[in-house]
Amino acid sequence: MPTPALAPRDPLSRAARGWLDHLRVERGSSEHTLKAYQRDLNRYLGFLRAREVASPVEVSEGMVSDFLAHLRTGDEDCPPLAASSAARALVVVRGFHRFLAAEGESADDPAQVVAPPTPARRLPKAISIEEVERLLEAASVGNTPASLRDRALLEVLYGSGARVSEAIGLDIDDIDLGPRGGAGGAQGPGEQGDTAPGAVVRLFGKGSKERIVPLGRYAADALDAWLVRGRPAFATKGRGTPAVFLNQRGGRLSRQSAWSVIQRAAEAADLSGHLSPHTLRHSFATHLLDGGADVRVVQELLGHASVTTTQIYTLVTVRHLREVYAQSHPRAR
Incomplete structure (x- = not known):
């Protein structure tokens, strides 16, 4: 053309x-x-x-x-x-x-030293721990295969800081839930699951760069419940894909469907504002730093090539500290 x-x-x-x-x-x-x-x-x-x-x-x-x-x-x-x-x-x-x-069409390059404007620095969107719990609870209403999958997907996104492409790209061989003490199952906030420590997930990030990320108890239990009680019902309709997260036809869950999962959960949890799978990744990083995690550790967990990328989350934490200080200290105003 x-x-x-x-x-x-x-x-x-x-x-x-x-x-x-x-x-x-x-x-x-x-x-x-x-x-x-x-x-x-x-x-x-x-x-x-x-x-x-x-x-x-x-x-x-x-x-x-x-x-x-x-x-x-x-x-x-x-x-x-x-x-x-x-x-x-x-x-x-x-x-x-x-x-x-x-090409020799001009003697010099008049645009070579003209610098582009600096975009406004946008702080990552994160939601509170309480809002995360509401979102996860809303995703697991009922005990259907779809609800088990949705809860497991959101738990993995928040529990590992995975990008949505990394989560939906997971295959069965990429997860290790460690020694199991029982049938497993998604637990509510504050409940004790029976997952032994040591659950990990292998994620493939940008450029197929591989990293191993630990999974917390809630994410591991939710995955176990989906794999044991939910996934077989969808897998029988497909062609034997090794994908962890399946759609109702037995194929690998798409990025668009993953977005729909979080949108439905956000609506059911009555959470305002635009939420996306990346919101859970941002929340994962922000809550780790709020809890005292070293920025270099968070960098490794997120799979950032440079710590500079990760340091933007420290700005979110500082802003949160300022807000708490302004609201709490008697001499702040």
Whole structure:
């Protein structure tokens, strides 16, 4: 499929077409990617033409910086862009000028040193321990195979800090519930389960990086109950998949279905706000740090390549401490 036309046929448009053709032919970029790049590039070329720039060789570093500022302020035709969207458009502009410089179409790269805007730092969304317990209880109403699966899935997400892709990707061989003292079964908050210590789960994270994460008693008991009393009812309808979490047709549970599980549980627990499987991962990390866990340990449990990624959770903990201090200390206000 040819790259959509860029008109008119002036030096700017010819340069843009050359870069897009390079991406399509040499880099194998998809048409979806090319169309997205072309939208940002068209806006950039329109900005340059409005300033009577006729050729890429006339573009200066200041013009690229002005374009970035223009994206952030907007105009009557286009609303202001968020920092992340403006940064994405700048990536396109930088790629365009880098290509032209490499091809000898321009003497230098005017976009090389223009830095993208820094996105606002969003703190992870976490819910309280009490809200987690309400969510888990809501997921286990009844004793059907579906309710046993839903409780086990949410217990694993919260009990291991797994990403949703890691949880639904689990196979039977990836879990070790340790020595069992009995039939097991999901326990309510405060109840003593019969799972012996030592339950672990093997998770495959980004880049198929493997890590072993311990499972707490409640997660191990919920998994045991699902595997013994729930999963066989779904497995008989499928083709023998080794997946831990199955849908009602016996196939591996999908990401979308996992989202539906937590949405149903959140609604039943009357929890407001947007909850996702990642909310339980955030809550896992936040509650560990609140409980005194070392950030390096949490890093390993979450499978983060860098401790810098994990340290954002310490900001959540500090914010919580400030809120408690402000509400509790007689001289805080």
